[in-house]
Amino acid sequence: MVIQRPASLAKSVASVLRERLKNRYVNGGRLPSEPEIASELGVSRGTVRQALTILEREGTVFRRQGSGTYANQYVLRIPARAESAYEFTELISQAGYQASIQVVAIETTCMPDEALELMSLPPAAEALIVRKLFLADGKPAIYCTDMLPRSIILAEYASSELHQPIFEFLERRCGQTISHCVAEIIPEVVDETLAHLLDMAPGRPLLRFDEIGFNGSNQPVLFSRVYYRDQYVRFSILRKKM
Amino acid sequence: MVIQRPASLAKSVASVLRERLKNRYVNGGRLPSEPEIASELGVSRGTVRQALTILEREGTVFRRQGSGTYANQYVLRIPARAESAYEFTELISQAGYQASIQVVAIETTCMPDEALELMSLPPAAEALIVRKLFLADGKPAIYCTDMLPRSIILAEYASSELHQPIFEFLERRCGQTISHCVAEIIPEVVDETLAHLLDMAPGRPLLRFDEIGFNGSNQPVLFSRVYYRDQYVRFSILRKKM
Numbered sequence: 001m002v003i004q005r006p007a008s009l010a011k012s013v014a015s016v017l018r019e020r021l022k023n024r025y026v027n028g029g030r031l032p033s034e035p036e037i038a039s040e041l042g043v044s045r046g047t048v049r050q051a052l053t054i055l056e057r058e059g060t061v062f063r064r065q066g067s068g069t070y071a072n073q074y075v076l077r078i079p080a081r082a083e084s085a086y087e088f089t090e091l092i093s094q095a096g097y098q099a100s101i102q103v104v105a106i107e108t109t110c111m112p113d114e115a116l117e118l119m120s121l122p123p124a125a126e127a128l129i130v131r132k133l134f135l136a137d138g139k140p141a142i143y144c145t146d147m148l149p150r151s152i153i154l155a156e157y158a159s160s161e162l163h164q165p166i167f168e169f170l171e172r173r174c175g176q177t178i179s180h181c182v183a184e185i186i187p188e189v190v191d192e193t194l195a196h197l198l199d200m201a202p203g204r205p206l207l208r209f210d211e212i213g214f215n216g217s218n219q220p221v222l223f224s225r226v227y228y229r230d231q232y233v234r235f236s237i238l239r240k241k242m
Numbered sequence: 243m244v245i246q247r248p249a250s251l252a253k254s255v256a257s258v259l260r261e262r263l264k265n266r267y268v269n270g271g272r273l274p275s276e277p278e279i280a281s282e283l284g285v286s287r288g289t290v291r292q293a294l295t296i297l298e299r300e301g302t303v304f305r306r307q308g309s310g311t312y313a314n315q316y317v318l319r320i321p322a323r324a325e326s327a328y329e330f331t332e333l334i335s336q337a338g339y340q341a342s343i344q345v346v347a348i349e350t351t352c353m354p355d356e357a358l359e360l361m362s363l364p365p366a367a368e369a370l371i372v373r374k375l376f377l378a379d380g381k382p383a384i385y386c387t388d389m390l391p392r393s394i395i396l397a398e399y400a401s402s403e404l405h406q407p408i409f410e411f412l413e414r415r416c417g418q419t420i421s422h423c424v425a426e427i428i429p430e431v432v433d434e435t436l437a438h439l440l441d442m443a444p445g446r447p448l449l450r451f452d453e454i455g456f457n458g459s460n461q462p463v464l465f466s467r468v469y470y471r472d473q474y475v476r477f478s479i480l481r482k483k484m
Contacts, residue, residue: 187447205429
């Protein structure tokens with residue numbers, strides 16, 4: 001009988017292998033066999049197989065019929081994958097800049113209508129709205145508006161806590177962990193307001209993500225609108241037949 | 243001893259489950275247990291587990307600790323996922339429009355410099371370039387330029403074959419099957435040329451994907467530059483910690 005392994009073990013094995021593949025390129029890119037990986041990491045072959053399935057689906061490795069599993073150098077080389085939920089400061093550092101954060105505004109107001117619907121909230125629900133700029137070498141690179149329902153805030157907080165990444169605030173003061181996000185990808189043109197905020201000429205292109213953050217029970221707990229300057233952050237994405 | 247199942251079996255099981263979840267929403271969204279699915283589909287529990295891992299990673303299902311596996315209604319509802327390599331006509335039909343194709347130009351010329359590097363081609367490599375418009379109810383919705391190295395074309399062809407999806411041409415005349423693509427996501431502003439082609443006002447925003455298509459051996463065989471009008475095609479993407 002096969003003992004059911006928690007999916008999280010396979011995820012951990014996938015993480016270990018992913019980091020190894022990022023850091024060195026073994027044996028012409030060919031991974032060791034499943035039994036070899038299993039015995040080295042002290043897990044079952046079934047777990048290794050699940051981990052390799054994770055890595056294959058995300059494109060980190062590919063399988064050649066009858067020849068084995070290989071690192072995908074094209075995918076490993078991508079600086080920013082759109083499928084991956086990075087911290088903004090991490091994105092900026094990875095691109096080779098010094099990252100810093102500037103809080104533009106913090107307000108408590110009504111949740112915007114579009115977010116109400118997306119988050120299945122009642123009409124006129126209150127929201128805590130935090131607007132931040134993320135700077136690359138002191139220049140605006142990302143402008144983010146986080147909107148979270150007041151109803152999920154469980155504890156008192158100091159406004160200084162909102163200067164930290166919103167994920168930390170959600171964990172500490174709302175007991176919520178974002179497990180995944182669904183983002184709409186929207187091309188935009190810089191208007192007067194964005195020009196001023198992002199120090200760009202009006203009429204320039206800009207990438208916008210409208211993003212819903214979900215907790216582990218798949219309940220929406222955060223709505224974010226994020227603008228990325230292509231000059232600093234350009235995402236790539238792996239696409240395949242589903 | 244666990245018999246090693248080909249990954250393709252798990253993929254097939256994932257496809258079957260995905261289609262079912264799209265078409266009906268069973269039992270409050272809760273999937274049957276692994277043994278139930280295994281016995282119903284006549285596969286091993288290991289294969290079901292791999293299939294559920296695939297579906298969980300792509301966001302189609304999520305697991306609640308100690309409670310089971312559930313359909314993700316938010317993800318199943320997404321009309322166009324950026325991670326999925328759709329045919330353009332399929333994208334347009336899914337959005338509720340009548341799709342049609344218009345060939346703008348077919349030419350044999352040098353591969354553009356940027357593609358040479360991305361595809362690891364020698365300098366001055368020749369390319370077959372096909373420019374097409376994809377129409378939604380007769381209005382331009384997607385403009386695509388496919389560039390493929392002449393060197394991979396193995397057989398004579400009629401230019402009418404280039405009016406069909408490029409994937410079919412790659413299979414039939416080049417013996418190449420695109421297994422996956424890596425796309426850069428780039429915000430753009432409509433210039434005079436695009437305004438004319440796409441029947442848009444100059445200065446409007448547009449989404450551009452610069453996409454490399456790889457075969458099953460992870461060799462680049464196609465470079466495409468695609469412009470999507472947000473009005474007709476808007477992608478969403480699932481984002482999570484990797």
